[in-house]
Amino acid sequence: xxxxxxxxxxxxxxxxxxxxxxxxxxxxxxxxxxxxxxxxxxxxxxxxxxxxxxxxxxxxxxxxxxxxxxxxxxxxxxxxxxxxxxxxxxxxxxxxxxxxxxxxxxxxxxxxxxxxxxxxxxxxxxxxxxxxxxxxxxxxxxxxxxxxxxxxxxxxxxxxxxxxxxxxxxxxxxxxxxxxxxxxxxxxxxxxxxxxxxxxxxxxxxxxxxxxxxxxxxxxxxxxxxxxxxxxxxxxxxxxxxxxxxxxxxxxxxxxxxxxxxxxxxxxxxxxxxxxxxxxxxxxxxxxxxxxxxxxxxxxxxxxxxxxxxxxxxxxxxxxxxxxxxxxxxxxxxxxxxxxxxxxxxxxxxxxxxxxxxxxxxxxxxxxxxxxxxxxxxxxxxxxxxxxxxxxxxxxxxxxxxxxxxxxxxxxxxxxxxxxxxxxxxxxxxxxxxxxxxxxxxxxxxxxxxxxxxxxxxxxxxxxxxxxxxxxxxxxxxxxxx
Amino acid sequence: xxxxxxxxxxxxxxxxxxxxxxxxxxxxxxxxxxxxxxxxxxxxxxxxxxxxxxxxxxxxxxxxxxxxxxxxxxxxxxxxxxxxxxxxxxxxxxxxxxxxxxxxxxxxxxxxxxxxxxxxxxxxxxxxxxxx
Numbered sequence: 001x002x003x004x005x006x007x008x009x010x011x012x013x014x015x016x017x018x019x020x021x022x023x024x025x026x027x028x029x030x031x032x033x034x035x036x037x038x039x040x041x042x043x044x045x046x047x048x049x050x051x052x053x054x055x056x057x058x059x060x061x062x063x064x065x066x067x068x069x070x071x072x073x074x075x076x077x078x079x080x081x082x083x084x085x086x087x088x089x090x091x092x093x094x095x096x097x098x099x100x101x102x103x104x105x106x107x108x109x110x111x112x113x114x115x116x117x118x119x120x121x122x123x124x125x126x127x128x129x130x131x132x133x134x135x136x137x138x139x140x141x142x143x144x145x146x147x148x149x150x151x152x153x154x155x156x157x158x159x160x161x162x163x164x165x166x167x168x169x170x171x172x173x174x175x176x177x178x179x180x181x182x183x184x185x186x187x188x189x190x191x192x193x194x195x196x197x198x199x200x201x202x203x204x205x206x207x208x209x210x211x212x213x214x215x216x217x218x219x220x221x222x223x224x225x226x227x228x229x230x231x232x233x234x235x236x237x238x239x240x241x242x243x244x245x246x247x248x249x250x251x252x253x254x255x256x257x258x259x260x261x262x263x264x265x266x267x268x269x270x271x272x273x274x275x276x277x278x279x280x281x282x283x284x285x286x287x288x289x290x291x292x293x294x295x296x297x298x299x300x301x302x303x304x305x306x307x308x309x310x311x312x313x314x315x316x317x318x319x320x321x322x323x324x325x326x327x328x329x330x331x332x333x334x335x336x337x338x339x340x341x342x343x344x345x346x347x348x349x350x351x352x353x354x355x356x357x358x359x360x361x362x363x364x365x366x367x368x369x370x371x372x373x374x375x376x377x378x379x380x381x382x383x384x385x386x387x388x389x390x391x392x393x394x395x396x397x398x399x400x401x402x403x404x405x406x407x408x409x410x411x412x413x414x415x416x417x418x419x420x421x422x423x424x425x426x427x428x429x430x431x432x433x434x435x436x437x438x439x440x441x442x443x444x445x446x447x448x449x450x451x452x453x454x455x456x457x458x459x460x461x462x463x464x465x466x467x468x469x470x471x472x473x474x475x476x477x478x479x480x481x482x
Numbered sequence: 483x484x485x486x487x488x489x490x491x492x493x494x495x496x497x498x499x500x501x502x503x504x505x506x507x508x509x510x511x512x513x514x515x516x517x518x519x520x521x522x523x524x525x526x527x528x529x530x531x532x533x534x535x536x537x538x539x540x541x542x543x544x545x546x547x548x549x550x551x552x553x554x555x556x557x558x559x560x561x562x563x564x565x566x567x568x569x570x571x572x573x574x575x576x577x578x579x580x581x582x583x584x585x586x587x588x589x590x591x592x593x594x595x596x597x598x599x600x601x602x603x604x605x606x607x608x609x610x611x612x613x614x
Contacts, residue, residue: 036581036600037580037581037600038551038600038601038602043580048529048549049549050549051532051533051548051549052529052531052532052547052548052549052550053529053530053531053532053547053549054529054530055528055529056528056529056530057528084600102593102596120578120580120582121578130567130572130574132562132563132564132573132574132575133562133575134577135575135576135577135579136577136578136579138578138579138580139576139577139578139579139580139599140579141579142579142580142599143553143554143557143579144526146551146554147549147550147551147553147554147555148525148526148529148531148550148554149524149525149526149550149554149557149558150524150525150526151524151557152524153524174526174528175526175527175528234563234573235562235563388567388574388577388583388585389567389568389584390568390569391567391568391569391570391572420568420584421584421587421595422582422583422584422585425582425583426577426578426582426583457584457595459593461593
């Protein structure tokens with residue numbers, strides 16, 4: 001089958017994706033917006049779908065309202081939106097192999113690709129984190145926002161990062177009760193941060209608003225407190241926690257048990273770099289950006305010609321940076337395709353680039369603050385499952401390390417970690433941290449796991465359906481081997 | 483001698499088998515009890531819902547709402563174990579809720595290993611979990 005042609009293919013319909021799509025479509029470019037989810041908008045712009053019903057007391061902040069307006073605009077414009085569509089592979093000449101709706105597989109060949117694949121949550125495994133009832137803070141948010149369901153009437157929230165407070169806040173607002181919010185990072189470190197990022201006043205007040213609302217609704221907030229173990233027979237029933245010192249070691253006698261059937265965990269975010277990696281885009285490691293990110297020029301072009309990246313994958317810094325980079329990427333693409341003049345381009349480019357720098361510096365401090373310390377990694381007990389898909393434990397990884405398997409790729413082949421269905425998307429970042437902690441190398445020297453097509457599992461049925469369509473259209477047959 | 487040994491062996495096999503049955507029944511009961519306890523209404527009351535749909539979970543008729551994901555509907559109906567881990571067969575449920583972790587895989591309309599968080603419920607949809 002002939003590939004479908006477009007001027008620009010945008011992968012990911014979060015903030016960056018929808019903002020860029022709007023601008024590009026305004027200049028009469030033929031845009032296709034690909035997204036794996038049921039609805040466009042990514043993670044931040046989730047809302048109760050129209051066919052489900054209406055939220056009677058929902059309120060959105062300014063940023064989200066802006067986002068929803070962009071989504072409305074997309075519906076009015078001539079933009080091809082493909083929901084529930086997964087990019088399976090990227091071949092030379094920007095050819096994308098995609099699967100739509102778990103049914104048909106076909107190829108798309110755009111002039112320009114914009115990756116706006118966002119981020120996913122990262123985790124610090126502890127004993128029992130595989131028990132049903134232990135869920136990510138993101139999932140709690142998704143269930144509330146997209147399906148109108150509380151994960152549980154009562155929930156314990158733990159981990160690190162501001163997102164814990166945002167989720168706790170929304171949970172209480174929707175009628176749930178929060179047992180406590182346990183935050184690994186110390187209060188003092190947070191206060192120290194305030195002075196450094198005071199120019200981002202609006203973001204700070206937002207954080208402060210969440211926390212003060214929680215305090216007023218009587219939710220206990222415990223700093224420098226870590227989840228040690230989730231216990232239960234088949235389901236989580238109780239959670240053991242303890243206070244930790246600055247280095248992450250448990251302070252004896254500070255242990256405490258919470259009785260709960262629901263525990264939400266989150267430890268910050270890690271960029272979804274698999275597709276750009278597969279496309280051959282150069283990556284860079286920067287702690288201030290949240291680890292491995294896609295390396296981009298000031299115009300957001302990657303090391304591969306005509307392939308751009310925007311949003312969390314160029315550095316974790318939140319919705320405003322993604323919005324900003326969506327505009328920037330669109331502008332750069334328009335310039336590249338000669339749709340706007342230099343004199344129109346330059347002033348806008350300079351203005352947005354300055355804003356971008358502010359967002360990046362804000363992200364910098366946050367990523368440094370919420371970095372998982374090496375000590376916390378070395379303290380993971382041997383029986384803790386690291387790879388949930390393949391049941392690979394910390395002990396298995398340590399054994400592999402002492403047997404001489406010193407890179408993530410080698411440990412993967414030795415233990416099967418990262419070979420399961422999620423393809424290392426959950427355990428990968430933990431594995432990098434473990435290898436860095438044990439080999440005493442900086443994160444930048446730890447080689448990433450390789451990415452191969454299909455990037456996400458695909459049923460043979462879809463491939464065959466795509467092939468049959470291909471045969472019908474061209475008369476060609478698929479040859480095996482090679 | 484051989485007969486005695488054989489007898490003991492048979493007895494052992496029988497005991498092991500019986501033990502298994504008991505364990506199985508217990509865990510099954512526990513799951514049922516748990517689901518009963520989890521049957522509290524988790525749907526946020528301030529959302530005015532439109533249309534109900536009927537889905538079948540492991541053959542059991544279950545109410546859901548149009549626009550909910552399969553994961554949300556299963557969760558609201560008290561299903562916590564959706565599948566089993568590959569190696570040691572532990573019960574597992576969702577982690578990420580957004581299509582990354584593959585922890586919410588169930589069988590939907592006869593197709594195995596579907597991410598329940600990425601698919602919306604449909605009328606008469608048949609879903610199978612791997613609880614026991």
